Amino acid sequence: MNTIAIWFEKKDREDRSQEPEVDLHFNFWKLRLKLKKYEEFFCAPQYDNKYGYFLDIGLKVRKIDLVSAILINVPFKINPGDIKDLGKRLHSNGLLINAIFNEDFELKIKAQSKILEVTNIENKESFSIYALDEKNDLEIIENRYKDDGTIIKINTHDITPSNAKKEVYFRIRLETPLIKNFRYIYQPRNSFFQSAFSNTEVVDFRVNEKRNINPSLLEDIEKEGPFTISKIHFLLLRSARDSYVFSHKPVDSCRGLEKNLWGEYIGNGHKNVDNIIAYHWKEKGKGIISFNSLVKMRFDKNNIFTIAIYILIIIALNVTANYLTAYLRNRFKPKAAKFLKVEEVKKISDDYKK
DSSP states (O other): OOSBEEEEEESSTTOOSOOOEEEEEEEEEEEEBOOOHHHHHHTTTSGGGGEEEEEEEEEEEESGGGEEEEEEEESSOOOGGGEEEOHHHHHTOHHHHHHHHTSOEEEEEOTTOSEEEEEETTTOOEEEEEOOOTTTTEEEEEOSSSSSOEEEEEEOTTOOTTTSOSEEEEEEEEOSGGGGGGEEEEOOTTOHHHHHHEEEEEEEEEESOGGGSOHHHHHHHHHHOBOEEEEEEEEEEEETTSEEEEESSOOSEEEEOOHHHHHHHHOTTBOOOTTEEEEEEEEEEEEEOOEEEEEEEEEEOOOHHHHHHHHHHHHHHHHHHHHHHHHHHHHHOOOOOOOOOHHHHHHHHHHHHO
């Protein structure tokens, strides 16, 4: 299974008259890690060792009063330390909220509250951004479907219209090396020199792709309640040095990230976000069943270590060529003509006369 699955537990399982809706946001990041100089050199041959991958998941749930828990199944094993709540970071940075939703908002937060009320300045539509308590609101459940997946459970049973708007936004981050499972490096067989200086990265990101979900899990999702998905936003964030090649459909938009605005949001452990481009794809319309994004990127991977190896190879080839040239010249050169001395010529002449 190589897809994310998202569904919910309903407070009243017998009531099918109303169904909650959700907008999904996915930010798939690749950022250069902060490494010391000797680490940069020694990890040079392994390109992936120099970059950190992580996935931000945002869920904007309407009719939250119907939902007891949100469940997210990821196709790999994760630990509690691999999940971080991002709601707190949004509470402290109103400009970041405007950047994420690409709109202008007024913010209102109560003291000692998990809830930030957000109101659109233009159309006055509002929703709440919820800061999760990582110890109490988040659970990790090892699924029982005999695969490598893990279920993340966001408990929402305490959220009611009296303490939050009916539309609530959650945002979490998954940061584990296994996030790289959503992409792979493609190396052409017959391009030895090309692959030494550049590689191709293929991102294959799927959400609710039924054919990739364990049949038993899919059965449970249908019993509990699949969300009605209204929008899906997928952002691929890569260095400006990486080249976009193609994708499952044309990019809807792209833009550069503001270093000062996004640096605090990213957190420590990564180099600054200078020259990061966000490529954006979206799907709209009620009744979205699944989402599949395939993106091909090309990146440079030349470094001091790689260049040194190829210089040595060129020197070795040059030495070998010179040696073979000298050997073949000596092996096949024509024999020199032999000249006779005067005494030898006279002797031959006298012998002939006799």
